[in-house]
């Protein structure tokens with residue numbers, strides 16, 4: 001008999017010793033659990049849902065405090081799986097109240113007849129994987145145990161309230177409430193002295209409401225948060241119009257967006273905007289009252305760059321100063337310890353203005369910590385506050401709290417989840433855990449969850465999980481389990497994503513910092529909702545990559561591996577390029593490829609401001625050549641770097657690596673002179689090499705006129721430019737100068753051998769292909785000349801060359817010849833530093849402000865150049881540079 005037919009009716013609820021046997025047990029009847037139950041049934045699986053509460057709703061069942069609302073616009077914070085459901089329900093407000101959202105979830109439960117398979121008032125207490133039966137055995141505090149093939153925890157990211165950290169709560173003779181467990185029949189606050197402890201989202205929503213009722217409100221704040229006015233009211237006509245105009249397209253855009261709300265990807269960076277333009281954008285966002293909007297739509301660097309972020313943060317600080325009257329209260333309420341958005345910002349209604357009321361006092365716990373709660377109130381180390389009611393708005397043991405509260409969860413080989421996660425949660429995709437077959441989490445740690453519109457994330461997780469369970473069954477497997485390799489790969493990818501954003505710079509509940517003793521680390525997936533969705537899909541299209549599938553009557557299947565090995569932004573860039581379906585550059589002809597690249601470069605962010613950019617002409621090997629000079633904003637004279645652009649000796653010019661030159665000029669505090677050397681096929685080998693040498697001589701002779709410091713030059717280059725830089729160092733050594741203090745070779749061409757592993761492994765798919773490199777070589781250099789050290793410097797004499805920094809990228813055909821050159825230099829006694837950039841491709845370092853994860857590599861390069869020049873590692877940038885940019 002198929003398991004699906006052993007329906008949940010197999011329960012004899014009169015006996016607590018009986019066992020209910022189902023295909024799937026779901027824990028939690030919030031947004032996630034309800035949709036799960038619906039989908040499992042539709043997939044023909046028998047299911048039971050276990051819920052501690054007395055009714056459906058999850059978050060919206062428990063959080064009934066005054067002012068509780070959603071903070072993602074409600075038309076977005078809704079199910080989208082059934083268009084008929086969407087039109088059957090109308091939201092009354094832009095941000096619906098808790099009672100309205102709870103009514104909605106009740107409506108959903110009734111519409112799909114879900115309650116008949118929900119066991120309310122039933123808490124799951126432990127779960128054990130029975131290896132022999134290939135089933136989970138679930139224990140509860142009420143009624144029958146459950147035996148299930150699949151155990152799905154929809155227990156919520158924010159459903160385990162954090163216990164108070166203050167001594168003496170039990171001594172208090174008044175009333176104590178938690179926002180996350182608010183009484184159903186309300187709390188009488190009128191005329192009473194109330195204390196609120198905590199100023200996170202719940203506190204910020206509740207405080208203005210409580211202040212209106214209470215005789216006296218005292219707010220105890222440890223860390224101030226950024227809050228923005230919600231401007232609540234009816235759902236905004238423009239958003240509603242967009243949704244109703246094309247519902248399917250609207251929802252689809254949300255599914256592929258960054259945070260699950262259909263706003264486009266912002267591409268303009270802060271320094272491309274004038275101060276007035278930035279202010280205008282900010283004021284629009286402030287007036288919009290929309291978290292997702294202000295977090296994503298101001299400028300592209302606000303969430304990834306401290307400078308771009310500081311501009312928003314300062315503008316919000318200015319708003320706080322404009323609203324709150326008392327300067328000491330302003331100071332206490334103004335956040336300075338985290339970038340805007342690194343901690344969840346809050347949406348408020350009159351929050352800051354509430355502190356102007358005569359019945360409201362703010363106590364800054366950073367200045368006067370709470371000593372104890374006494375019988376009559378709260379004592380800080382400076383004052384006593386007598387109160388009638390204490391409200392704890394102290395948040396949740398987020399993301400892992402409710403999962404680990406089911407204890408023990410015992411997986412394969414008797415492993416307890418609490419031990420496996422002792423140093424922090426480890427998951428694959430945030431959905432599964434190695435060692436715990438058939439256990440799934442909805443919005444688990446490692447998924448976008450709390451960094452997204454959770455309605456969108458929940459639907460995606462539920463669909464993925466139920467589709468996988470159904471496919472598993474259809475293929476005759478009974479278990480699926482993540483592999484250790486896949487899980488470790490996901491941890492690495494999570495860490496790479498976390499480096500990309502500013503979340504790592506804040507101590508928050510995202511990182512576990514709010515719970516004493518909890519392991520620290522960014523728990524939600526910071527790579528975005530759309531990218532996450534595409535990765536989950538890729539796991540499936542690549543044959544359930546990273547999962548071991550097994551069953552009693554079928555051979556085990558395991559396609560092991562890591563789903564993402566590229567840096568997250570490199571993956572996005574390559575994905576976009578693949579979507580563009582461009583013809584290969586080598587099919588366009590030299591001029592066609594140049595035109596194409598010029599066009600393509602127009603779409604990239606302009607480089608960051610430097611002190612001055614100028615054009616000039618220098619003397620090449622066979623006539624004048626153009627150059628572009630980048631001068632730092634710091635006072636000169638500066639060391640000079642002779643720079644050679646990339647482009648396979650065929651493409652590019654003195655300004656095609658403009659963002660890279662600007663970035664390196666700023667980071668090194670050095671003049672960069674980018675040389676417009678001659679190109680093939682018009683000028684074949686050795687034109688580029690000889691131009692490189694001649695230009696270096698000319699720049700050395702004219703260094704003082706260019707503002708350069710007397711002394712040796714430095715040379716640098718990327719790709720074919722790295723080749724010219726390496727060759728130049730050999731030529732100046734052999735031809736009597738000028739003196740070079742160091743060479744920076746970024747993904748250089750160093751040899752004419754095409755059989756190294758990187759040429760084979762990375763032959764296609766990473767923009768620079770084997771075919772493209774063959775084309776470049778053919779246009780520049782005839783086979784007979786290719787072993788000449790002026791084009792294959794690896795074949796030259798290497799002793800006596802200047803110190804080198806050689807950067808190579810993992811997913812680049814040129815990787816291994818760069819490494820070979822670095823190793824050969826070292827063997828020849830040349831001081832060499834290598835950077836082997838994991839997860840990067842050929843253009844990672846030069847796509848400044850697109851491949852953000854390239855920045856640490858450029859920092860290392862700049863430090864190396866400064867070391868070569870005998871300077872300390874860091875440059876101090878002048879503070880006014882952003883203004884300079886805008887003007």
Ligand SMILES: Cc1cc2nc3c(=O)[nH]c(=O)nc-3n(C[C@H](O)[C@H](O)[C@H](O)COP(=O)(O)OP(=O)(O)OC[C@H]3O[C@@H](n4cnc5c(N)ncnc54)[C@H](O)[C@@H]3O)c2cc1C
Pocket residue numbers: 027028029030031032033050051052053057058059060061063068069070071072077122123124125154155156157158159202402405406442443452453454455458
């Ligand atoms: C005040 C507040 C406002 C929020 N606003 C937004 C918003 O605007 N937008 C947004 O995207 N997200 C918001 N969130 C996050 C919110 O938690 C999610 O949007 C969503 O409601 C989560 O649904 P869920 O089903 O995953 O979990 P929950 O709604 O938390 O449901 C989990 C359920 O599991 C039950 N449970 C847990 N452990 C057990 C156990 N061992 N046995 C039995 N039952 C158990 C709990 O009782 C609970 O009912 C908000 C959260 C809070 C607290």
